[in-house]
Amino acid sequence: MPLNQSLKGKEYQEVAFRVDPGHVVRFADAIGDSNPVFRDPEAARALGYPEQIAPPTFVTVMQIMTSGQVVVDPELGLNYALVVHGEQEYEWERPVRVGETLRATPRIVDIYARGPNEFVVIEADIRDEAGNPFAASRTTLLSRGTASGAS
Amino acid sequence: MAATVKFQDVNVGDELPPVSKVVKREEVKAYADASGDQNPLHQDDAFAQSVGFPGIIAHGMFSMAHVATAITDWLGDPGALKRMKVQFRAVVFMDETLVARGRIETLDAATKRARLSVWAEVDRGGQRQLVIKNSEAEVQLA
Numbered sequence: 001m002p003l004n005q006s007l008k009g010k011e012y013q014e015v016a017f018r019v020d021p022g023h024v025v026r027f028a029d030a031i032g033d034s035n036p037v038f039r040d041p042e043a044a045r046a047l048g049y050p051e052q053i054a055p056p057t058f059v060t061v062m063q064i065m066t067s068g069q070v071v072v073d074p075e076l077g078l079n080y081a082l083v084v085h086g087e088q089e090y091e092w093e094r095p096v097r098v099g100e101t102l103r104a105t106p107r108i109v110d111i112y113a114r115g116p117n118e119f120v121v122i123e124a125d126i127r128d129e130a131g132n133p134f135a136a137s138r139t140t141l142l143s144r145g146t147a148s149g150a151s
Numbered sequence: 152m153a154a155t156v157k158f159q160d161v162n163v164g165d166e167l168p169p170v171s172k173v174v175k176r177e178e179v180k181a182y183a184d185a186s187g188d189q190n191p192l193h194q195d196d197a198f199a200q201s202v203g204f205p206g207i208i209a210h211g212m213f214s215m216a217h218v219a220t221a222i223t224d225w226l227g228d229p230g231a232l233k234r235m236k237v238q239f240r241a242v243v244f245m246d247e248t249l250v251a252r253g254r255i256e257t258l259d260a261a262t263k264r265a266r267l268s269v270w271a272e273v274d275r276g277g278q279r280q281l282v283i284k285n286s287e288a289e290v291q292l293a
Binding site: 023026027029030031032033035037038047048049053055056057060061063064065068081084085086087088089090091092093094095138 | 153172178181182184185186187188202210211212213215216217219220223224228229230232233234235236237238239
C-alpha cells in the first residue's frame with residue numbers, strides 16, 4: 001500500500017541524549033576503530049580537543065532515534081519488514097564530545113516513488129546544549145514494492 | 152585539530168590506503184547494542200532466512216562506519232571529515248572481508264578541502280560486490 005504523501009514536512013518529537021564516555025568506547029570497539037582519541041582524554045587533548053571525542057558515525061545513535069520515530073508512525077504506513085536503508089548523509093562542523101547533550105528534531109522532507117519502490121527522506125539537525133546545530137543527518141529509507149501500481 | 156595530510160602533498164587521483172576487516176557476528180551484535188539498531192535482520196538467522204537471506208547481514212551503517220574509519224585513519228584527525236554521503240547497494244554477510252577504499256576526485260585550493268569518492272566492497276565467490284558505491288566524502292586537509 002502506498003505511503004501517505006501528506007506527511008511530507010511533518011516534524012517529530014525532539015530527542016535528546018547525553019554522550020557517555022563508555023558508550024563512545026563501546027561504539028568505537030564495535031566498529032573496530034582503534035583510534036585513541038575515542039578512548040583517552042589525553043590523546044584527544046594532544047589533537048586539540050577539550051575532551052574525548054566520538055567517531056564521526058557515532059551520530060548514528062541519534063539517527064536511529066530520530067528515524068525510528070518516523071518508521072513506527074502509523075500515519076505514514078511503512079511496513080518495517082519492507083524497509084531498507086538506502087542512503088545516509090552526515091555533515092559535521094566538529095566532532096561530538098563526551099559529556100555533552102545532543103538534541104535533534106527529525107522531519108520528513110520528501111516522500112516519492114521511483115519504479116516499484118517508495119522513498120522517505122528524513123532530515124535532522126544535531127544541536128549542542130546552546131541550541132546551535134553543528135552536525136546534520138539526512139536519511140533515505142526505501143520501501144520495497146509499495147508504490148502505487150507495483151505488483 | 153588538524154589533519155596530518157597536507158593539501159600540497161596530494162593530487163587528484165590519489166587513492167587512500169585500503170582498510171580491510173573480517174566482519175564478525177560478535178561485532179555486528181556489539182554494533183546493534185552500541186548504535187541502538189536492534190533490527191532482527193542483523194541478529195537472528197531464522198528471521199534473516201525468512202526474508203530470503205542465508206543468514207544475518209551487517210547493518211549498512213556498520214559498513215559506513217568502516218569507510219569513515221578508513222578516511223579518518225588516513226586524515227589523522229576524525230574532525231577533518233566534514234561530510235559523507237553513502238548509498239547502500241549490497242548486503243554483507245558474516246565472515247566476509249569488507250574493504251573500504253577512497254580516491255581524491257577534486258581539490259579546492261581556496262579552502263584546502265578535498266572531495267573523495269568512497270566505496271566498500273566484499274569478494275563473494277571470486278566476484279567483487281560493491282556494498283557502498285556512488286558515495287562521497289569531503290575532508291579538510293592541512
